[in-house]
Amino acid sequence: MNVHWLDAGGRSGHNPLLAEIVRAMPRLTRSERKVAECLLQDPPAFARSTTSVIAERTQTSAPSIIRFCRSMGYSGLTELKQALVAHLSRHEAPRLFLPAEVPADDDATSLLNEAAASLAQLRPVLAGAATEHAIRLLAQAPQIACVAEYPLGLAALHARDSLLRHGLPASIPAPGHWPLTTPDGLTSRASGLFFCQRMPDAVMLDALAQCEQHGNGAVIISEIALASFVPASARLVLGPPCGQDPLLPYLLMNSLLIAGLLAARARARP
Structure with a gap:
């Protein structure tokens, strides 16, 4: 997958948690990938969003969000968001733009x-x-x-x-x-x-x-x-x-x- 990572100043950025999610993308289900892409597009906004907001934005469901969290090793959305906030406080928060998939x-x-x-x-x-x-x-x-x-x-x-x-x-x-x-x-x-x-x-x-x-x-x-x-x-x-x-x-x-x-x-x- 080709990705573009930009920090607040337009420079390339790195965050271990976000990098782990990108590496996990190939093994995620379609619904889980939608949740992952939502998080990667704007990590701070994801950390502030409720389950219903994320579900509406990604056109998925609460169970799909929970499955994504568990696929990443967390018990649920609250634990994932706590880890995300901790990582964002220690690392420059990049904004990841995912190009649309190339059609067959x-x-x-x-x-x-x-x-x-x-x-x-x-x-x-x-x-x-x-x-x-x-x-x-x-x-x-x-x-x-x-x-x-x-x-x-x-x-x-x-x-x-x-x-x-x-x-x-x-x-x-x-x-x-x-x-x-x-x-x-x-x-x-x-x-x-x-x-x-x-x-x-x-x-x-x-x-x-x-x-x-x-x-x-x-x-x-x-x-x-x-x-x-x-x-x-x-x-x-x-x-x-x-x-x-x-x-x-x-x-x-x-x-x-x-x-x-x-x-x-x-x-x-x-």
Whole structure:
């Protein structure tokens, strides 16, 4: 399994308990793997969550959560969370993003059909004024901060890495670390690129507000039209996913936005 581990500063990280869970993934059942992935995506949030919240987030059941805990050598969720909190207090807590599983060969046609349907669904979004505004906002920013809610961490990681490959400053700020600061201590006029499926949670709403107040504005990409009080300079609504992979429309939109951003910067050069 290919994994990406990032700590709060975007560096590779290590935590023995999390590493043990990753090594155990091949022997876990499908339901147990869902619980493991939920824990690995955001260990501190998992440690604060109740059984019902974890079950809803992973679309599993309380018995599945208990079986996962026992598979890892713990009597139940309480004991696992106690061990997790102890490890997080001793080690830098990495954020682990698990790429979607590569489909089998006989699913290739289905994946291509989903991609084609997603592109067709994005066409009217790209032709809209909101996309043009988003590209202008991102093109003017000295830095772009990529922020995602669970389970869209890979979309933020993809956006950041794609921007960096093109020589554009980008980062994934840790929760609560806004506004961004430059090495000389000055506040960065960063633009925020936000990813969410439904209504943003309180943490993302705060980051959006900080970005609008202290940064260069926020671009938010979501599946549904968001309430007017959500602070964002540009809103891109993808619509419901066309297939089983909810990440696909976000990854396609990333690539299209970055292509537009590069073209805008090229036109602005003297």
